[in-house]
Amino acid sequence: MMQKKNRAFLKWAGGKYSLVEHIAAKLPQANKLIEPFVGAGSVFLNTQYKRYLLNDINPDLINLYNLLKAQPDAVIHDARQFFTSGKNKEAIYYELREEFNTTTDDYYRAVLFLYLNRHGYNGLCRYSLAGRFNVPFGRYKKPYFPEEEMLVFAEKSQHATFTCLPFEKVFSRARRGNVIYCDPPYAPLSKTAAFTSYAARSFGNDAQHKLAALAHRASAVRGIPVLISNHDLPLTRELYKGADFDMLSVKRSISQNGALRKPAAEILAYFPPNESAPGKPARSRKKAKTVAANATHITLP
Template identity: 45%
Template sequence: MLSCIFQHLSNPFLQNSLLDRHVIASLNKLLPPGRRLIEPFVGAGAVFLNLDYPEHLLGDVNRDLILAHQMLQAHGEAFIEACRELFVPENNTPERYYELRDEFNSTADPWHSTADPWRRAALFVYLNRHSIHGLIRYNRHGRFNAPFGYRKRIYFPEAEMRHFVERSKRAAFVHADFRDLMKQARPNDVVYCDPPYVPLSDTSNFVEYSPGGFSWCDHEVLADYARALAERGVTVVISNHRTPAVESLYRGAEIHVVEVPRNIGSQHRQTARVVEELIAVFRAL
């Protein structure tokens, strides 16, 4: 069992983290010690911010998310100030939001163009904090399409960004598919996977966190990779919704159930309820 490094959970600077404190508390008990924690679905980074490993290898298929992490890690205060300039009252209007979203989408692939990655990363932080529910969503053409959130006040996550800079000194961020990252795992590494969850209902079927989505076939491949790594001496832990199909998918693993509060439903009509999430542990053999 690890120890959480802070008495209170540290929040990510990005808003899209769905990891509940109950889930992180369970992970604290279930994740074994190791040399390095590998997260193929790092997302906003809630796990690495709250669990203490000597090293972290953190990946995600969302290039913009990784770019924002890399910019903040490398440039610290300068990048924080670049983001702060966008968090002004005149930018908290639908007209300005969609103007800045259009600017962001005009450089949809900064990795193969003359676009400024610094500006794109700052815009990504702005869009995340001003979109509805902190939604990170793309259409099939790779354009960010989350609508404006209509909040009276927008919180600028300065403290969270500074904390991220400190915690990321022992971390490496890479843009990679989960397959590529899991292939790098070695004995004494620990792998934690928080993939896009299997939907509980048709209206909650949201997987467009990055262009291309995440299919049931991807979930099957992920489970197969977890079993293969366990046979090679690497413990793999996966979180997901608890459904009969998911329990069958993770056959052979230790199954732990956590009850968490969630907003269930469509983007504009959500209902708060408690749902069961599943943590599957494939122990190193």
């Protein structure tokens, strides 16, 4: 039975708080959980592994996590100073956003990142092509200061290592006995819904294909189980062919128009580990490699 659910201290598009029971139920026992796309960390916060390797391509996110892990009292104390009625004003928000975009002080940038996350529109994390944070003011009456959630995160993060690497490199760090959970930027439901700017770089079809190929290879050749969340689409079902599928319906809250926030079908694709990998006879090893190789030659429907 899952213990009391822990909320992430950041607001995050596509956060998994509402789905952690389903995700945790699909994750097998392991000595380490690896998340190449950790985001706000809801799965990390609501699972019980001995160790974690938590990665994200967003350097601001990982910078904040590392500082909160190392000096939680200081970060919480200093961040609290920004959660006042005087700083919840549009002009002040844009002044602080500009300071965030120009400062070279990692600590100050981390504190401002939390401020922007809680005061910006809809909890979005979005950057221009030049790498400048560009989310507009959120106009909230009184933004919540997540002190308790930050303390829980800081305590649990003592068992975690945070990295800011391409997801391919994170897969290469996985070992037999680990499990990988992937929550990538989702394949778009339509061409106009391609919201992939969580970091300055986008996550397009090539990346979706590469992730699927790595998942196939990790499970078939290396004996490492992989679980992936994504939209339930013909594309993702083709990409994850051979995996075990669970279907979910999730209320999304990205749309600016509340009336358009309709449930979106999601899929959980589980790639079970090939139990004979990696210490298997040469013949079966060759067969497993063929399976993985085929997974890299997926064509778009």
